[in-house]
Amino acid sequence: MKKIQILGTGCAKCKTLMANTEESVKALGIEATIEKVEKIQDIMKFGVMTTPALVVDGVVKSAGKVLSPEDIKKFL
């Protein structure tokens, strides 16, 4: 069971990353929880300077990029 978090204050790019992540999780057929982290105080705890960011099991995998579903698969 993987824990995926999407960091972002709710801009359009963050929503796209969320949708792409859901798509790749479905495509891979793995079990995972996807959670949005929208409070800026919580986002800063991950040490990122750009959003949206993708976090898998507590590790920041990418920041400031809208990854495609293909790219996301590599991190899952």
Place this chain on the structure above:
Amino acid sequence: MNNQHEEDVSLLFLIMKGVGLLLLWGVVYWNLEPFSVWLTSGVLGLPPDQHFSTALQFFVYETPKVLMLLTLIVFVVGIIRSFFTPERTRRILMGKRESVGNVLAALLGIVTPFCSCSAVPLFIGFVTAGIPLGVTLSFLISAPMVNEIALVLLFGMFGWKVAAIYLGMGLTIAMVAGWVIGRLKMDRHVEDWVYATGPAAGLEDEKLDITARIQLGRDAVRDIVGKVWLYVMIGIAVGAGIHGYVPTNAMASFMGKGAWWSVPLSVVIGVPMYSNAAGIIPIVQALLGKGAALGTVLAFMMAVIALSLPEAIILRKVLKPRLLAVFFGVVAMGIMAVGYLFNFIM
């Protein structure tokens, strides 16, 4: 050894492909004007002196010209940007003296990738790493306002002088406004929780090979050109309309040089508005074409891009009301000052 050889071959292939594409770009670009003349008067048989044919020829020439320029520059800047991550920019700015820091921050604002939705995490990442408040704000002013999209559109539509003036004005405002706010010693007007956050580690820089960087350049083209082409076409259509029909001094009476209040008024109107550089271009085109003064129009454009109500709401998370007001006030004053200056000397 074999691997090395293969890499060399593919690199050579890549360079040849790049040179080939660039040559093709150049040939097409330099033939756009004759093509537009040939299309309007040769193929469509329109008489050359009529308003409609001038307007149509202008549109047929300018649209691909500006879009081609935009594509080339966005691609090149996309590759340059892959070397300037926010983490690297922060490392460069750390430990710099304030005045040097303001200059560097404004310059780095041009090349560091920036999206307004990242303004807050960037702000926190910078100040918690010990970068002075004024230097951080210089970066935050320059990054959205002075960028390759604004510059290439201004260059394509109004020539290199207008683009150069915009670049100079924008960098000056970012440097001076940040420096002034630094002098005011307003660090305690940053929200208290920001400094309690502790320095953000940031990500390690990715090691990218040339193929990956080219891919980033192509992504930038798809992303940016895909988003702004419509505004560009509207802007040129407006320009074509003016080119062909509208008397050129319709705006001169109330946005011309003579009207002293036009600069502050356009800044006051522009500050709450939100748009990116491309979205504002049609309006700039219309205003300039109808005889508004250059300083006034560029001041309006900068006020719209640099400051906005949504930005105020975002920055309110990290800046207390007084600092937020000072930030908006100093930047708006700076924009007015350069607006006046250019109306005065041009």
